[in-house]
Amino acid sequence: MTTVRIWDLPTRLFHWALAACVIGLVVTAKVGGDAMNWHFRLAYAVFTLLVFRVLWGLVGGHWSRFATFFPTPGRIARYLGGRAPASETAGHSAVGALSVLAMMAALVLQVASGLFTDDEIAFAGPLTSLVSGDWVSRATTWHKGWGQYLVIGLVVLHVVAVFAYLARRKNLIGPMLTGDKRVADGVALPSSRDGAGNRVLALVLLAVSAGVVYAVVQLGAAPALG
Template sequence: MTESPIAGSTRVWDLPVRLFHWLLVPLIAFSWWSGEEHYMDWHRLSGYAILALLVFRIWWGFAGSRTARFGQFVRSPGTVLAYAKTLGSRSAHAADGHNPLGGWSVIAMLAVLVTMVVAGLFAVDVDGFESGPLADYVTFDQGRAAAEFHETVFNAIVALVALHVAAIVFYLGFKRLNLVRPMITGRRARAAGEAAADVRWSPLLALVGLVLAGAIAWAVSTGFRF
């Protein structure tokens, strides 16, 4: 899919990746708020929306543009270690997508979010009145354990978000790299002599992913009772 070019820049993030990122932020915040305020109907709807986003992102990790694919940004431990050794240097250039450390932070965030959502699907409150759509498939004690784990995992998400924000501040303040702007515009500045190709994505594959994500989220919301 083509967009109007910007002189001296290259397209590094496709639209689906950016939408996933910016939709996930308010949904996580809303899920926390609705859970704390015991608006459980809203909490469940928010959880289903997050589930749909996660399903789409996993699909897009195989069907998306170059920088969206897991195979492009999940690097070997040796590559990550070599990259980590360069963090003390002020000289830096924008990566073609996620850098080696950033790639693994994405995997960590996706894994923790999937864990939190799955635990919530089986969760049961202390009175047994509120429960996830899959709670009938486990015992009451297992549902309670899932509920407690669901809450605990959220702390890991907060920690990962804090690290993510700290990394953004570090790259901006120390390395003079703005990582937020490209996630908004989709583009970053092209270094002198750099021959980086714009990322391209398929609207048809994105539509397939949206249908798949919506179907799975709906099926889960019914407890697989059709």
């Protein structure tokens, strides 16, 4: 067996940080009250992480790039037919990629709607002043209803899938902790870049992502024109 670096450190930290933040978001939403202050902070953290992941999907390590795992019809057909080569299963498989992209899309919708929500008691999203009351009502209804249930459902599905793979002796957790995966000798797979330069780039992109989030949030504080 040969060891290949699949997940670079920035991708691994993103994964676990996002998981922790999503759990925190669910808990603080259910607790309510003063915990909502932390709900907002965690939401901004998730927003930052999502922007970072989009950027990292363009310039990150080989297996973290969207081009490597994007679930095209051909890749999906090969995976479901048991014909997918190692280059299409070492990282995210075609079905796994669908799960990842669905989770990111659901979180984007949830974060976006949260920016415009208003509980009409004590907490309102930072951009509520930019849209009409009808849009605030729609965003609030989605955020508190189908939006949160969609995210929770996808998280549960993800966890079930991970343990289902474990039952089939396919460990998805180990590589996301160590970054490495063991493959059969003779299988030629590229290793993801994971050196100091790559990590410095990730820090720069994380700072840029935080700046983007700050700028978006501040839009609601800007005086209206006209």
